[in-house]
Structures are given as structure tokens and as C-alpha cells.
Amino acid sequence: MTDFPLHTAESAPKEAQANLQAAEKKMGFLPNIFAKMAEAPTLLEAYLTLDGIYAKTSLSPVEQQAALLAISADNHCEFCVAAHTGGIKKAGADDEIIKDLRARNTPNDAKLAAMTRFARHLNAQRGWAEKTELDAFLEAGFTQQQVLELVIACALKTLSNYTNHVAGTPLNEELKPLAWEAPAS
Template sequence: MNTQENEVVHFTVPTRDEVSENNQGIFYMMTKNFGKVPNLYATFAYNETALGDYLTLQNRKSTLTAKEREIINLVVSQVNDCKYCVPAHTFISKMHGFSDEQIIEIRRAQISFDTKYDALSKFVKEVAINRGRPSEKVLTTLFNAGYNKANLVDIIMVVGDKIISNYFHNITQIPVDWPEVPSL
């Protein structure tokens, strides 16, 4: 992608025919399993290995539940103002049983319906805002809510995963292919 000085870099979503053979196989599996290749995933395929690497990170074994991972995804995406990931994880969170009202609370990190989830959301928000330097209070609250050191490792892994995708979209600005969500 050569650009002239002062020329704006524009990203498009690569098609199956524009990516490597390895990524074409991943596109095939995603289409087979989900009916589509989400635009952000497709954009990772500009690189030979990044899409597969990212999927490996996302699908690693975890001590956290799917709901807990979605709380982290929503909070970090909201902090980073990711116009792609907030709608994507709103959609996924609904599939995991969260209501529209609960999702708004999660995005604000002010959860009234579950004290353990609330401790998680507040910890994650501080981690994201303070670049990995939460207050002792939210860390203590997280552990008092029932999380342990193994959970802490997994929480940070999910935060890191989400920072990757948030920053990637914030830079590429590829089209959002998820239903719109209300802004906070």
C-alpha cells in the first residue's frame, strides 16, 4: 500500500479471492459456521497469519464463562470507543442471554443485576482506562467477589484480545456489519 505524502490511507475489506490460500480456508469455515466472514476478521487477512493467530487467541481455553468474556469485551470496547466491537459484542451478548438493559449497564460498568459481574466490569474499566494500572480497591473488590489469580490472567488475556481488535478497527475504519446500537 504505497501512498503519496498527504494521501489518506483507505482500507477495504478483502474478499476471499484477495487473501492467501490459508486465509481462504478460514473464510470458508467462518462462512460455513456463521453464514459470513465478519468484516473485521476479513481485514486481519491482509496478513498471512494474523487471522489464524487472532482466532487462536480468542478461542483459547479460559477459566471465565462466555458471559464474563462478553462483559470484558463490551467494557473494553466502550472505553476504546470502538464503533465495530461495541455492536458486535452487543449482538453476541444477546446470544448469551443478556437483555438490552443489562448490556447498557455492562457498557457503563455499572451493573445492578449481579455483584460479581459488577466487580469484574469496574476492574476491567479501570484496567482499560489506566493502561493496566487499576486501583488497589477495584483489584481487592474483584478478588472479594470470587475471582482468583487464574481468572485474573484470563481477564487480562481477554482485555488484550479486545484492545487488538478495537485498535485495529479504530485505525482501519472498515464498515460495521453488525446492527446499530445506542450510544451512551
């Protein structure tokens, strides 16, 4: 495997330094995914920009994080499952929902079940949603706008999950209590 650098704000290409400094200030530590993405400053900028846009969607913070967690688990991204476990806890989800999503199970909450099922379907089908799945999502009380907002979730996870897979991103010490192991393929 190619050894991708794990940059710091000082070692990163100049174009990535401000984004790394801002991320570290906001989060209290520099997530290793950003340290890896910094090798391609435009990737880091794209991810951070899209993440900021996704935060403005009409999905609740728990719904946003649940979609990202479910997609990351389906994509076997150990780093992102740990990171979004922290994100969904911070958003206020209960432990049972988190446990279900990490196990790639359907949460007991009907609305979150419909949302994560559709997010997983959209991701697995690469956007070619089946009518029955789309209808079930809408019948659960979601909107056409939210269908399209979940496309953003899939795009975010494509950027981060693929980066982690190709770059071999190690888990930060801060995330180790939330570690997750992908099932054998």
C-alpha cells in the same frame, strides 16, 4: 485515511483464506473485521487463535462477552460493541445488562459489575492494576486466575479495536440492528 481492503475468502492473501472460510462457515457471514484483518494473515490468525483460547477461560460466556463489550465501549470501538452486543445476547445476558454496558454504566448484577469494573480498569491502566481494584475484584468472588484471564480480554480488544480504528471497518449488514455510536471524545 488509508483504504484497507475488505477482503473476501477469494481476494485475501492465500495464508488468510482458510481462516476466512472457517469464520464465515461458523458465523453464517464474514465479519468485516476479519475481512480487514486478512490483509495481515498473521493478525487474523492471532486474533482467531486468542479468541478460541479466551473461550476456554473459567469466566462464564456472559462474563467473557461482558468484559469484551465493556472494554470495546471504553475504547470507542463501534464495530466491536455491535459484535459483542450480539455475543452477550447469545450468551444469555438480559437486556438491562446489555443496555448498561453499551452506555458504559455499571450493571446492576453485583458480580458482573465487579468483573466489568475490573476489566475496564485493567484496560485503562494498561495492566497496572491498583491494589484496591484488584482486591475488590477478588472480594467479589473472582480468582487470581480470572485476573490473568482478563489480560486475554484486553489483548483481544487491543487487536480488534486497534484494527477497526486504523482500518475503518464498516459494520456488516447483519450487525446493523446492534449498531452503537461512540460518544464524542
